[in-house]
Amino acid sequence: MLNQRLLIKKILAHTVLIASCALVLIPFAMVVLASFRKGNFPPSTLWLNLDQWTLDHWKYVLGIPFREVLNATTGETKMVSPTVAPLHWFLNSLVVSSIASFGIILLSGSAAYAFARLKFRFRNQILTGLLVLQMFPQILTLTAYYRILNYIGERIPWLGLNTFAGLILIYLSGISINIWMIKGYFDTISTSMEDSARIDGASRFQAFIRILLPMSAPIFAVVFILSFISMISEYPTASVVLQESSNRTLAVGAYSLLDEHDKLWGHFSALAVLSGVPITIMFLLCQRFIIGGLTSGGAKE
Amino acid sequence: MVLKNNPNPRTDMNDGAVHITDLVKTYTDDRGRPTFTAVKKINLEINNGEFMVLVGPSGCGKTTTLRMVAGLEKITSGTISIGDRVVNDLEPKDRGIAMVFQNYALYPHMSIFNNMAFGLQLAKKKKDFITETVSRTSKALGLDHMLERKPQALSGGQRQRVALGRAIVRNPQVFLFDEPLSNLDAKMRVQMRSEISRLHGNLGNTMIYVTHDQVEAMTMGDRICVMKDGLIMQVADPLTLYRQPENLFVAGFIGSPPMNLLKGKVEKGDSGLVFKETPGENAVTIPLKGPVEAIASKVVGKPVVFGIRPEHLTEESKNGSTAPVSSTIDIAEPMGSESLVYMRAGTGNLIARIHGESLYHMGQPITVYVNLDKVALFDAETESVIR
Numbered sequence: 001m002l003n004q005r006l007l008i009k010k011i012l013a014h015t016v017l018i019a020s021c022a023l024v025l026i027p028f029a030m031v032v033l034a035s036f037r038k039g040n041f042p043p044s045t046l047w048l049n050l051d052q053w054t055l056d057h058w059k060y061v062l063g064i065p066f067r068e069v070l071n072a073t074t075g076e077t078k079m080v081s082p083t084v085a086p087l088h089w090f091l092n093s094l095v096v097s098s099i100a101s102f103g104i105i106l107l108s109g110s111a112a113y114a115f116a117r118l119k120f121r122f123r124n125q126i127l128t129g130l131l132v133l134q135m136f137p138q139i140l141t142l143t144a145y146y147r148i149l150n151y152i153g154e155r156i157p158w159l160g161l162n163t164f165a166g167l168i169l170i171y172l173s174g175i176s177i178n179i180w181m182i183k184g185y186f187d188t189i190s191t192s193m194e195d196s197a198r199i200d201g202a203s204r205f206q207a208f209i210r211i212l213l214p215m216s217a218p219i220f221a222v223v224f225i226l227s228f229i230s231m232i233s234e235y236p237t238a239s240v241v242l243q244e245s246s247n248r249t250l251a252v253g254a255y256s257l258l259d260e261h262d263k264l265w266g267h268f269s270a271l272a273v274l275s276g277v278p279i280t281i282m283f284l285l286c287q288r289f290i291i292g293g294l295t296s297g298g299a300k301e
Numbered sequence: 302m303v304l305k306n307n308p309n310p311r312t313d314m315n316d317g318a319v320h321i322t323d324l325v326k327t328y329t330d331d332r333g334r335p336t337f338t339a340v341k342k343i344n345l346e347i348n349n350g351e352f353m354v355l356v357g358p359s360g361c362g363k364t365t366t367l368r369m370v371a372g373l374e375k376i377t378s379g380t381i382s383i384g385d386r387v388v389n390d391l392e393p394k395d396r397g398i399a400m401v402f403q404n405y406a407l408y409p410h411m412s413i414f415n416n417m418a419f420g421l422q423l424a425k426k427k428k429d430f431i432t433e434t435v436s437r438t439s440k441a442l443g444l445d446h447m448l449e450r451k452p453q454a455l456s457g458g459q460r461q462r463v464a465l466g467r468a469i470v471r472n473p474q475v476f477l478f479d480e481p482l483s484n485l486d487a488k489m490r491v492q493m494r495s496e497i498s499r500l501h502g503n504l505g506n507t508m509i510y511v512t513h514d515q516v517e518a519m520t521m522g523d524r525i526c527v528m529k530d531g532l533i534m535q536v537a538d539p540l541t542l543y544r545q546p547e548n549l550f551v552a553g554f555i556g557s558p559p560m561n562l563l564k565g566k567v568e569k570g571d572s573g574l575v576f577k578e579t580p581g582e583n584a585v586t587i588p589l590k591g592p593v594e595a596i597a598s599k600v601v602g603k604p605v606v607f608g609i610r611p612e613h614l615t616e617e618s619k620n621g622s623t624a625p626v627s628s629t630i631d632i633a634e635p636m637g638s639e640s641l642v643y644m645r646a647g648t649g650n651l652i653a654r655i656h657g658e659s660l661y662h663m664g665q666p667i668t669v670y671v672n673l674d675k676v677a678l679f680d681a682e683t684e685s686v687i688r
Contacts, residue, residue: 123331192406195373200420200471201394214410 035270038069042265057270061086086271088246089253094278096164096238096249097231100171104227105220108175112182113208117191127183130176138174139236145170146240167241167249171231178223185219186212221289228282232275250275316384316397317474317507319347319370324379326365326531339365341531342379347509352501354522355511357554362531363511364479370509371400371477383475394420396475399468403480405460407452407467413439414448417467438466458489465500478510482517494521515555519543527551546677549684552608558641558652561614563607564681565647567597574598576607576678581647583628591622593676596687604681611641613672614653623670626651633661642667 029046038054059066065081114120115127146161149170153160160166189212197207213220235251242248248256254271257264326340340362347353355363368374370381372393380387388396407416414435415422421431439445442462452460461481468476478497482490498521501508512518518525519539527534527542527550534554535547546552552560565578567589574597578584587607589597597605618625628644628651639657643650644667653669661667678687 119329119331121332190404190406192402192404193408195371196400196402196406196467197408197419198373199371199393199398199400200467201423202419206423211408 031269031272034266035273037266040264040266042263057266060267061270061274063087085245085248086253086267086274089248089250089271090274090278092164092242092247093232093250093275096167096171097228097278099164100168100231101224101227103168103172104175104178105224107172108178108182108223109213109216109220111175111179112186113212115179115183116186117194127180130179134174134176134180142236142240145237149241161241162243162247164242164247167238170237170241171227171234178227181223182216182219185216189215217289221286225283225286229279232279317349318384319345319353319475319507319509320380320382321345321347321366321370322380322382324366324369324381325377326362326369326374327377339531340369343528343531343533345526345533345536347507350505350507352498352508352510352521352523354518354525355509355528356513356515356518356525357528357534359513360530361528363513363528366528367400367477367479367509367511370396370475371398372396373400394423397473398475398477399471399473400477400479401461401464401468401481403483405452405457405464405484407460407463409452412449412451413444413455413463416452416463417470420467420471434470435466438469442466442469457485458493461485461493462496465497469500469504474507476506476508478508478512480512481510482512483514497521516557519555525555527554529554545686546608547686549606549608549679552677552679552686556610558611558654560608560610560677561651562679563646563648563651565605565607566603567601567605567678569601574601576605578607578647583645584647585626585628585651587626587671588624589673589676590624591673593622593673593678596678600678600680600687605687606679606681606684608677608679609671609675611652611654613675614651614655614669615672616655616669618670619672622673624673625668625670627666627668630661630663630665630667632663633665635660642669644669 026046033046033048034042035057036053036055037048038052038056040057056066056068060080063086065079067077068080069077115123149159149161149166153163153166157163158165159169193211193215194207197211198204202210232249233251234249235255238249239252239255242252245253245256250271254268254275257268257271322344324340324343324345325338327335327338330336339360343362343366345353345366355366357363365374369376370383370388372388372391376389380389382388383396383398408419411419417435417439418431421434435448436445439448442465444459444462444466447455447459452463455463461484464481481497482493485493494517497508497510510517510521519542522539524536524538525542526536529550535542535551537545542551542555546555546560549562553562563576563578563585565576565584568575568577570586570588572588574589574594576587576589576597578586614626615623626644628646630642631645631650632643634641634643635657637657639654640661642653642655642661644653645651655669679685680687
């Protein structure tokens with residue numbers, strides 16, 4: 001009896017587990033398969049017949065010329081030399097996201113230090129204000145950003161609309177949640193180590209750079225990777241700021257493949273899979289910093 | 302005033318003397334409004350080479366005072382000078398001090414070597430000099446085989462020894478200790494206590510040591526400064542502090558078990574002055590004879606506190622002036638070499654530390670003799686000792 005009940009429990013548990021795995025994996029598998037299937041159809045099955053196998057979509061995405069079949073019955077084909085756009089978009093995203101993520105770390109890290117370690121008027125009010133500000137989606141201020149960048153661009157062309165610098169500037173404005181996260185982490189680190197560093201002759205800045213920062217590597221890695229992911233997939237702002245096809249980011253470019261009249265699902269799928277690559281690499285790079293116990297052993301509370 | 306570029310050779314005998322004058326620390330909130338005054342205009346002279354202990358309950362301002370000497374806390378008013386320099390506006394590194402923290406405050410991401418060398422590296426000392434100094438110091442502390450390890454891999458005692466080494470390497474004029482033994486277990490605490498005392502003996506530097514533990518204070522200090530609520534209650538060597546407390550707070554704080562303090566009045570009895578405990582069920586009356594009689598005669602009829610150390614209550618009447626007190630035993634704690642006997646008295650217990658040759662029981666009647674030469678009388682209102 002007991003064994004039977006245990007068996008039922010196990011079956012139930014595994015069903016739930018497998019179902020949740022399927023929930024995550026099936027859409028991903030469909031996209032991967034669609035990127036290798038002939039024709040630009042929406043992903044339909046989980047099967048890929050070998051006669052449907054093609055690298056065309058990937059060639060398109062990576063800018064390699066290929067022969068496209070226009071009509072299967074007549075065998076009419078056409079040599080396609082893809083514009084290098086998709087790869088360009090990919091690089092654009094990589095550059096924008098990396099620079100903006102570093103900028104976010106610099107800005108929010110130093111702001112968080114001020115909130116965690118310095119005393120100044122209205123400190124708590126500003127902190128709360130940041131939190132309230134963060135509750136409004138950034139997209140709501142899009143019109144303002146558009147006007148501001150337009151205005152800046154008239155005076156400083158490299159920082160206006162249609163520039164990466166302009167887009168990065170906007171991305172750097174949404175960091176209050178990061179400030180809160182990093183400040184929270186700083187608060188958990190005893191100030192005695194910085195005190196000790198100051199007695200050892202370190203300036204405030206040196207104590208920050210050489211003592212507090214290395215101990216805070218995990219939170220900076222987390223903030224970096226989260227910012228990076230969100231900016232790789234960010235669509236609304238990028239689509240408004242960057243309007244030329246060559247300087248689109250990955251998300252904007254990928255969406256442009258789904259034109260109202262000509263939805264290129266195959267190309268889109270290949271690009272979608274490709275966009276996962278930098279995120280994965282970045283995550284693997286950051287992961288080694290996200291380890292517990294980095295601050296242990298220094299101070300005993 | 303501030304002597305910034307004083308080359309300050311360390312040959313001067315008074316280099317390590319610390320003078321604290323009218324020192325005040327008032328904490329402020331984010332807007333700069335005063336919230337809490339931790340140190341209230343204290344004056345303290347610490348001699349060159351002296352081991353000075355600041356002791357008191359938490360919140361008494363001892364750590365704040367130490368941190369102001371270190372330069373980690375801004376001074377609200379008053380001056381601190383080390384040697385002949387006023388250090389109020391000097392950076393911590395320029396004060397000739399080194400500090401050991403309660404929680405070790407080691408840099409967790411650096412090796413033990415780098416922990417100890419950090420200050421020297423910042424001072425841009427030569428590499429050979431750093432290696433030589435660190436290895437010499439670590440050898441003396443028995444840390445030389447773990448220089449490549451991270452603090453995480455060390456035990457609590459070893460970590461505090463690293464912190465000690467980091468302070469020594471700085472070659473300071475004044476060592477500052479902020480409750481350095483509080484986080485260690487009892488055995489390690491006793492061991493480190495003697496290690497720090499030995500260090501003081503070997504180096505001969507001025508040391509300022511903050512603790513809340515009166516045993517540490519008594520065993521380590523050349524002199525002890527007892528603080529309470531931001532004020533200094535008494536500064537004296539351990540024995541003077543124990544034998545001649547200036548006020549009720551010191552009398553009750555120093556010594557374990559603490560001094561017996563009975564509230565009552567001095568009255569004129571049939572055969573001279575007597576101390577009468579404030580009426581209570583088991584109130585005691587003690588005749589006052591000998592030297593204490595002259596003191597008591599100044600406060601006849603006034604509320605006083607009668608103080609006597611437990612070891613000055615004996616079972617036999619010794620020669621000299623003694624007075625018998627009879628009561629019943631509340632609790633008896635045999636310790637082997639001696640017994641602590643808690644006798645019923647008016648407002649609490651009268652604790653006697655008597656020889657441990659016989660066992661005592663609850664409810665047993667007992668008569669002890671008060672050594673009247675050792676009595677201290679305190680004014681109940683001002684809480685100061687009556688002389």
